[in-house]
Amino acid sequence: WKTGRLRSEYQTNAGGWICVLPVCKRRMADKACTGRIFENCAIKANFVFEVIMSMAKQKPVIIYENTVSGTFVRRLNRFTAEVLIDGQTEIVHIKNTGRLQELLVPKAKVTMQKTSNPNRKTEYDLISVYKPKLKWVNIDSLAPNALIKQELMSRNYDLVKPEYNYGESRIDFYMERDGEKFLTEVKGCTLADDLNPGIGLFPDAPTERGVKHLYELAKAAKEGYHCEVAFVIQMNGIHLVLPNEKTQPEFKAALVNAAKMGVQIICYNCHVEANSVKITRVVSDTARFVNM
Numbered sequence: 001w002k003t004g005r006l007r008s009e010y011q012t013n014a015g016g017w018i019c020v021l022p023v024c025k026r027r028m029a030d031k032a033c034t035g036r037i038f039e040n041c042a043i044k045a046n047f048v049f050e051v052i053m054s055m056a057k058q059k060p061v062i063i064y065e066n067t068v069s070g071t072f073v074r075r076l077n078r079f080t081a082e083v084l085i086d087g088q089t090e091i092v093h094i095k096n097t098g099r100l101q102e103l104l105v106p107k108a109k110v111t112m113q114k115t116s117n118p119n120r121k122t123e124y125d126l127i128s129v130y131k132p133k134l135k136w137v138n139i140d141s142l143a144p145n146a147l148i149k150q151e152l153m154s155r156n157y158d159l160v161k162p163e164y165n166y167g168e169s170r171i172d173f174y175m176e177r178d179g180e181k182f183l184t185e186v187k188g189c190t191l192a193d194d195l196n197p198g199i200g201l202f203p204d205a206p207t208e209r210g211v212k213h214l215y216e217l218a219k220a221a222k223e224g225y226h227c228e229v230a231f232v233i234q235m236n237g238i239h240l241v242l243p244n245e246k247t248q249p250e251f252k253a254a255l256v257n258a259a260k261m262g263v264q265i266i267c268y269n270c271h272v273e274a275n276s277v278k279i280t281r282v283v284s285d286t287a288r289f290v291n292m
Contacts, residue, residue: 060150061278062143064113064127069274072108072129075100081126083110092124096141099205102191103129103137111136111274128274134235137190138270138277144188144232145172147268147279152184169209169216182226185213189233189241200233201244203251214254218261227263229255232279236272240285259289 073082073089078097081104083090092112108131112124127140145162152160157175164174166183175182187210193199203210217227231241243252259265269281
């Protein structure tokens with residue numbers, strides 16, 4: 001707690017959800033999720049409480065229907081690839097414009113969702129890739145926002161508005177509650193640090209837009225907004241996200257600046273299967289960046 005990190009584990013006990021938290025030096029004992037706000041704690045207890053309660057109600061999940069398996073052949077461009085499905089070569093749409101060089105390799109097992117739109121040029125969307133060390137990795141770039149929208153809707157906000165214009169940027173979510181204003185920017189992480197197990201890296205390709213958003217959030221935090229960067233980790237076994245300094249040092253500088261200005265850095269851990277992705281755990285990692 002002194003470092004500012006929130007490490008939460010969730011387990012079922014007597015039909016209810018119990019939150020197990022490390023006890024800080026200020027003698028904050030573990031408490032069940034009964035509606036009480038944690039006492040005498042230096043971090044934002046209300047934020048911690050609402051995250052715990054929302055996770056206890058229902059864990060955000062996406063389940064894809066009409067899925068088929070295949071074998072990856074090659075990427076044609078940012079948007080399409082060749083995949084073998086039942087022995088036939090099909091052109092499929094890639095639901096992610098990132099590089100994905102570590103995932104989209106020849107002979108990799110992949111999962112597609114068959115579209116119901118007869119006017120589409122491609123019949124399938126590529127949604128997940130199998131990597132032996134990680135098992136299934138969800139590469140659907142729309143999934144992180146859909147999951148976070150579920151998460152935000154489960155909290156007691158008076159208003160949840162996607163695609164909110166702030167400054168010169170469009171932030172993923174704007175919320176209101178009791179006169180307070182909140183902003184959340186969502187980032188999907190699909191790149192694992194192979195040299196450091198349990199760590200994800202973002203971005204996998206330079207993103208000037210992402211850097212701009214971070215400076216906008218820092219400005220908003222200074223103006224009194226409650227701001228959050230939500231890293232949705234679309235992989236199994238990855239718990240924290242670090243800036244990919246080798247790919248874009250500017251993103252690291254912007255993220256560190258945002259954290260020091262009061263923007264919360266939150267990692268949403270996920271369990272991924274071939275046809276589903278589910279948030280399982282929430283980790284606050286703001287202090288790491290404040291102390292960089």
